[in-house]
Amino acid sequence: MVGLVAQASPISQAVLVILLLFSVVAWAIIAVKLAAFRKVDRQTAQFIQVFRGAAKFSDVQSVCASLAASPLVGMFLAGYAELNAQLRQSPTAAGSPGTSAPRPTLKSLAAVDRALLRASSAEVNKLEKRVTFLATTASITPFIGLFGTVWGIMSAFTSIGAQGSTDLSVVAPGIAEALIATAAGLFAAIPAVYFYNHLTTRVKVYATEMDDFALEFLNISERNFT
């Protein structure tokens, strides 16, 4: 096995090195993403618990720093920032002294919705970051491997021609060496395909959770500030 690779042509070796690099980076991304998503799961659950239990948005904001991994935190912060900006500008905030403080009201609920939408797409982008590399790995490493194999078989046939012998001992090592490249390509591609599907499915789940959260946030805002 070692000998086979060691005596392979430079092109085949380069192909193997490229495939190794793809595999290394893909697995690193898989590891990082799986760890990140586990953290996201945990912190989202905690955040939802806090969000539903809190009486005021300012209480929720205080825990945001510790649960930063959850995409819902990003949405909440964006929505809360928009809410605050609108309430600060509203004239009712500077109500006439002497009377009881009137309820602060929102100028536009649609603006809050848009802020949540912006945050939602930003968070999805963040979750999907680097996952596309897995898709790239999954689709091109088989081709790179195939290229190495085709090249190896070409040189194997060239050596058959040069030696004028179709003896199996002349043909076989070249072809075996060539096939290693395809094997390596598949070796890199298969986990990439699996984890790409796995991770994108999880991102989709997070996206629906975020949509759900946006509606919940809007409902609360509408109930309290209009």
Place this chain on the structure above:
Amino acid sequence: MDAVSAVLRQRAHETEPLGRVIGWSLLVHVVLTVLLAVVPASWLGARLAEEPAVVMQISLGGAVGPRDGGLSTLGGRPVQQAQPVETKKTIEPVRPPAAKAPEMVERTKTAPKKQAATAKVEAKDPRSRTPTKGAEVQAGNAVAQTAGRGQGFGLSAGGGGTGGYLDVANFCCPDYLATMVDLITRNWSSKQGADGTTLMKFVIERDGRLTNIQVERSSGTPALDYYSQRALSLTRQMPPLPAAYTGERLTVHLNFDYVR
């Protein structure tokens, strides 16, 4: 910049670090690659040579046969044992009923010829030189009786010994082996100007092809090894394995003895 954009921007900057994990991933890949290289090829499914499950050696009787004799099969005797009386068969030429010839008349010319032919046939079988006197005890070629060696058969090829053994427990058909040795010796001669014994190993496929020809134990002289290999390569085709033999293939180990 409005408050929402500030929040989004700040969130976008928080990303998980990749560099350290790439280092770990590289390490794991290198370790796996090294393992793959170190692991024996057989673990990865490569079968280097197909060996029969049951390996039992049967002696083909490595004794050097008589130089002038042809190929003859001798019953192998595992241990000392009594030999049954051989009923001697003489080949009687068909003759017309003997008419009483006059005593002083010369023989016809055909008669001596027939006599010679009879003598030659008898001479082929060395045993026929000694008259049998009934059951007699003869030495065997094994030290002790073992259960597996019950069926022995001998081969002695004229013009050089070709002892060998098979990788099967019970091979049914000594005649087939005689044919095999005969075919091989047609492409082979023991006199190659050097002494030595090459043990060759080869496989006879069901259809009689010789495959997997390899030098099992070298004689020490490459030329002799090569010559043995050449003899087998030239032979290339045997009759198909006998129907009585049920195996897929027959692995044979055959000694090629060379004399100067």
